[in-house]
Each structure stands twice: as C-alpha cells, then as structure tokens.
Amino acid sequence: MTAKHALPSMNALWMPFTANRRYKRDPIMFEAAHGMHYVLAGGRRVLDATAGLWCVNAGHGRESIADAIAAQSRKLQYISTFQVGHPLAFEFAERLADLAPGDLNHVFFTNSGSESVDTALKIALAYHKALGNGGRTRFIGRERAYHGTGFGGLSVGGIGVHRRPFGHLLPGVDHLPHTYDHRQQAFSNGEPSWGAHLAEDLVRLIQLHDASTIAAVIVEPVAGSTGVLPPPAGYLKRLREICDQHGILLIFDEVITAFGRLGHAFAAERFGVQPDLITCAKGLTNGAIPMGAVIVDRKIHEAIVQGPENSIELPHGYTYSGHPVACAAGLASLDLYLGERLFERSAALETFWADRAHALKGLPNIRDIRTIGLLAAIEFEPRPGGPGQRAYETMRKALEKGLLVRTSGDQILLSPPLVVREDQIDEMFGVLADVVAALD
Template sequence: MNSLPHPASAPSNQSLDEFWMPFTANRQYKARPRLLESAEGMYYTDAEGRQVLDGTSGLWCCNAGHGRKEISEAVARQINKMDFAPTFQMGHPLAFELAERLTDITPEGLDRVFFTNSGSESVDTALKIALAYHRARGQGTRTRFIGRELGYHGVGFGGISVGGMVNNRKAFGAQLPGVDHLPHTLDLERNAFTRGLPKHGAELADHLEKIVTLHGAENIAAVIVEPMSGSAGVILPPQGYLKRLREIASKHGILLIFDEVITGYGRMGEPFAAQRWDVTPDIMTTAKGLTNGAIPMGAVFVNRDIHDALMHGPDHVIEFFHGYTYSGHPVAAAAALATLDIYQRDGLLTRARELEVYWQEALHSLQGLPNVIDIRNAGLVGAVHLASRDGAPGTRGYDVFESCYWEGDVMVRCTGDIIAMSPPLITEKTHIDQLVEALGKVIKRTQ
C-alpha cells in the first residue's frame, strides 16, 4: 500500500457519520475523505483549496465542464417562475419543447421521449415499455429479457436483473425471473492494447441465437446492452458486434435496447454511440449528460411504432400505467435545454472526434509501465487495466486512484483494478497531457 503525503480531514465542525454514501467503502472513505467544494471548467476545488483536474466528467455526466452559467441561470429563472408542475394529466411547455429538441439529435426513428430522473429509472422504464409493447400486439408471452455479463444498467430491480455485475445484485435475492445474459466482450488475450474498437469478438453476438433456440423467440421481449460498458471498465464492442446483435434481434422480433446513459450526449464523438457505430436500437436509455449533471433527469427514446402500438383503445383510458412524480420536471427541463444550447453552440456533441487521436496516443503511451496489462479507448473515454495483486484484487486500482487525487491532483475513477477516464468534452490537449502524465507517474511508483 502506498503512503499518502497527508491525510485529509473534514471541516472541524463537520460530521461524516450520518451520510450513508452510495457505491462507497464508507469506513475507508471516512478515514481519509476527499471533499470537493466547488468546480469550474475542468477543475474541482477541494476542501483544502487544491485544484483537482476532473478526468471523469464528475461521474460520466458533466460533459460541458463545470460551472456553466447558462445552466445555472436557466435553472434560477425557471425555479423563480414555476418550481414544479405535474405531468400526470397536466403539462408545461418546457417538457414538450425539450422532447422536440432532443429528437432533432437522436437516431432516425427514435422520436418519442419518456422522461425519467436517472439512468436507473430509464432502464426500468425501457423494460416496462418492451413488455407493454409486446402485450399490446398480442404477444404477451414475450416476457424474457437478455442482458450481458459485466453490463451495468442501474440499481432498480429491473436494472440489476439484466445487469451483469454480480456485486450489484447478489445481496438482494429477488430479481426479475426469466433473464439470460450474453457473454461479455472483454478479451485481453486477443485484443489487449487495441486502439479503438477491437478486431476480435463479433462472433460473441451469435450467442443470442443460442438463447433464442433455448427459450424460443416467442418468449423473449428484448435484449439490452450498453454500446460500451462503462462502469465495468470501458469494455468496447468488437467491430461488427453491435450490427450482428441488431440483425439477430430483428430476425426474431426481439427489441434491441441500447443503454446510452454513459455514451450519450457526445462521449463517442456523435450525439449517441448508436450514430457513431451506425446501429439504431428500438429503445435507447439516457441520463447523466442530458443536463450536464446539474439536475437529475433521464430520457428514454422510443421508436414511433412502439409508441403507436400502445395508442389504442378509448381515448380517455391511460395507455401506459407508468411514470414518476418528477417526469419532465420543469427545472430539470430548463437545465437540459440550456445544456443542449451549449452542446450545439460549442460543437461538443462531436468534439470527441477531434480529440480522439490525441487522446488515444496519450493513453497508449502508458503501455509498458509496471502492471499495465491493457489500455482501451474510443471517443473521449479510456481505461488503463492493471494487473491484480495476488489475493487482493482491486487494491492496486484503488491505490492508483487515491494517489492520483492526493499526489497528482487529478481525479480518475477505479473499478476494481481498472482506471477509467472520461474528461469533459471541453478538455484541451494540455489537460490530456496533465491527466496522463500524473497517472503515469503514479502507476510507476505503485507496487
């Protein structure tokens, strides 16, 4: 274990005991807390006054960087004008305006929008839409879902059921019945240190045919995958893999759901990964970058045919018994509209393409450092995969993550022994240099 230059501390009058932190080793964190107090542009300022380069866009969400006045001002205007309006049997203009604006940048055909408050809610919404669609078409036997190993689809019971990260569900027991999982696409033996999409592994999509043979297509509602598995450590789709999934799903009448909570809103160099890799799903889940992380909000994009299949029966009857109190919240909608203005004005939805080669070469310059067994990248996202210590998996990754913060003044993300990075789309080459140089120095001295 590395020794840090100094322990951090909370403000003297600040108790850390009461907040049960999410996805955090609470006892470990509270023994040496990392407290962020303000943010602007590419940098956080912590409780000790240090500037820390944000190499993760907060949590994959602050794509336009921090402290965007346009967003905060839009939020302030809206909350002063109208703090809340229901969208159950009522409405407000911003939700409709936002839905229209969003469908200008979605893949063709995905032109119906259901608003949520998070990626987890977006996933559970998408799964329910899939079930309702098949039932509306007289195919109510289609109830099975197919996820993928190492997939992350949020923390609702639907999401953890189709997700493939076992720690997210093994403690909870109850899950959706009738869920299968495709094999993951991480293949270090054949694809280590690939620049961009790996060449080997498209055939793994054919496992979907085996599941269809096992259960019958008439019993399968949908297959859900992340175009790129972010939370598992930047696991990329092999060349041709997503197209093959699309072909098989279409052949058998199975809906294809892309979880673009991480890849959406410019991360891959197009508004959505579906456009970058030229594969259009039937349903697409998003959140995070929708409001630049400023206000919780998610959006599920649905093919019009799926939407229209539910628009039958008496006009006065609710077509889809699902929704959230805060669906299309006016303040969140104001934040999202301001965020879209920034993305489009500053060209951020495609900027990752401009930086991709520089980012790629900078990351791959770390090849050959001690314990680095793979480097992966696409768009403006990347990962450095470290060898695990014998009998202590995850500890090397955590030490690198913590030392980057305290010694390198950069914030990266660790998932096990994988260091993941996704800097804001406003990043400059100097920021990339700072991030990669700091990470390299830490890796060199981490045993």
C-alpha cells in the first residue's frame, strides 16, 4: 500500500489493537490530513469515513485549533492542576458545564476515554461513601459494551475477546444483556422498536445482588465499537427509572456520542434521559490533543466536596488533568462546533446518511445495516472458515479506491466528520457498494 523505500523501521513499535505482523507486512502509512481527507505517504488522498477514530468531528487540520495549540504552547506549556491552576482549565470546564444538560455542571479532566470511565466509576464509589453508603461498591455494565482498556472500564465492558487475556478484573461487577437481536431489529434506522423490555434485567440484577450493594450502572447510549447498536426505544428511560427507584447512579459513556455524533451536544439530550455522570473524550479536542472529561451532577459534587476546607476531597487526578495545551485545543474545538453549528448539521444530514447506508441492503453477504445520527454499521455474513475476512477485505479494497473505513469483526463501522457533504456521503456509499458487490 505504501512504497517500501518510504518506510521507517517498524520493529520497535508495538501497535495497539492491531494485528501487528499482518500490518507490518503490508503497512498503511498516513502523513497528512485536511478537511474530509487523509493523505497517504506518497500523496494519495483518501476520503475519511471514520473521523479518525470517531473523534475528528470538525474535520482535519483545522487552523484555529492548530493556532490555539501553538499559542498556548508558547505561553504556558505545562502547569499541573493539583493545588495550582491556570485560567483555561477553569474556562473550559465552565463552557462544558454550560453545554451539558440539566445539573451536570462540574467537570473533572482526564486524558482519555479510558481514564474518564475509571474516574466516573471512582466518583460513583466516593459519592456513596460520602453519603454513608460505603456498601454500594458493585457496578453494572453491559454485554458488548466498550468502555476502554483501564481495569475499571474493562471490567464493566462486555467484549469477551478484550477481557479474556487479563484474568479476573474488578470483583463485584455484573452485566446487563446487550440489546441486539438480529431477528427483531435487522436493518434498523434509529432506535429499534423492539427491546425496551431488556432494561428489566436490571431489576433482576438488583434482586440478585440487592440495591444496597450497587453503586452505578454504566452504558454507552449507543454501543459504538461493538458495532453501532442504537438503544431500543424506551430502553434508556426505563434504565433511568429503575436507577432512580433504587438510589443507583446512571453513567452515560459518551466518548463516541458526545459533540454532535447524534445531532446534539450529548446523546443524553437526543434520548431525553438525564444521566448522573457523562464520560467524554475524542471529540472534546477534535482528536487534536489527548483529553477526556467526566461531567458530574451537582448533587454528586456537593456530597463529595465537603468536610474540612483544607482536606483533599477526592484523592484522584492525573499529571495532565486540565493540561493547558489540551484545554486550548478543547476551547478552539468547541468554538468550531458551535460557530459552524456542526451539531445541527449532523442532525440535518441524518436522513440522507441513513437513506444512502440502507440502500446497500440486498448486496451479497450483507447481514445487517444499522444507522443512527452520523453513525452506521454494515455487517457481513462471516465467510465460512474465515470470520472477519469480508470486512477486512472491504476495508483494504475501499482504501485502494480512496475511502477510509474501519472494521470490527465482520462489520464496517462508519462515522464521518460532521463537516461531511452530501456528495461525499454519496461517494462513500458508492465506493462501498462497488467493493461489496465484487466481494466473494
């Protein structure tokens, strides 16, 4: 894919979530990106149907973000936010709190989605402890969930192949069933009408473990990495009701869904369900600098931030929490999202996007297509004896035709930057239709 003479030595780098030996045999090397396009080493442009890794929501190479990073980097490259501070961290937190729905008005900064999830879980424990309910230590995650790779996120996560090499993980975690049933939901556009009853499994888990042992339920509003599984209509509302009845916190992991992916700043708004904590990352800085955040309800903050004024209320944080350059990138990203009305743009494109995606139905080997917001999954029937091959071959052939998509098992996952145009959406599904039609 990339001219061999242009390649650096590839021995030392152990690549994350990559078939390292296969990659290094036939590497794909990128060297630049602007707007909706990446540029491969050698100069070929490819249309980005992935927003990087679900993160470059305002498109690539945005000048205002680059300028903000450069300016902040010249002014103050580093100061911690442990017992000292700098204005941008406070300003960015205020802006995020204003953007977040309801009483979600306190922000804890991290450096990634994984750290945001671990932080949210720890805040949930600390909240119950502060209220005198230290026995509430159990977490409820969900099958097929992806919450990152920290021990906390992996423990509440539900993707078996990610968990298997790593032993017992956190004790005291249980999982709701995932919400996907092919017979009931195939080719769904938006929230499937079947499946709200699956929220009742939370009642079953509460009967099993007792509410007094459960700290929090964590779900992705739309399960992303596992293959874009929109929630059944009414499911999230019912989870909220059950959590309220039993004093259990509800965490929405919005690492993918925040910042316009579903046509709103947060998925919580789209689904009309108010969580107690939101985790985010990715689009927080348009992918330009690593950063994450946990946005926390007032009641949780009030419960924890009390006691003697000179005590550290929450013994938690990261060297780079609220990093000045990351905050500058985040503020510039927010300015772009709001200034260019990208959340509204995403909402306005949703029907066009879904129509084009579902037009692939009927092509050979396609088992399912699911869409919501500017997200889509195209799932193949696995090739006998070769699971995952059809998706991988589709990804490589699409790349040869100038389109970047990503794979997960036997699925193609699509999440374009929100600046995508209709003709570019046509191009994406046109390339995919050609590639899939020729696939055996």
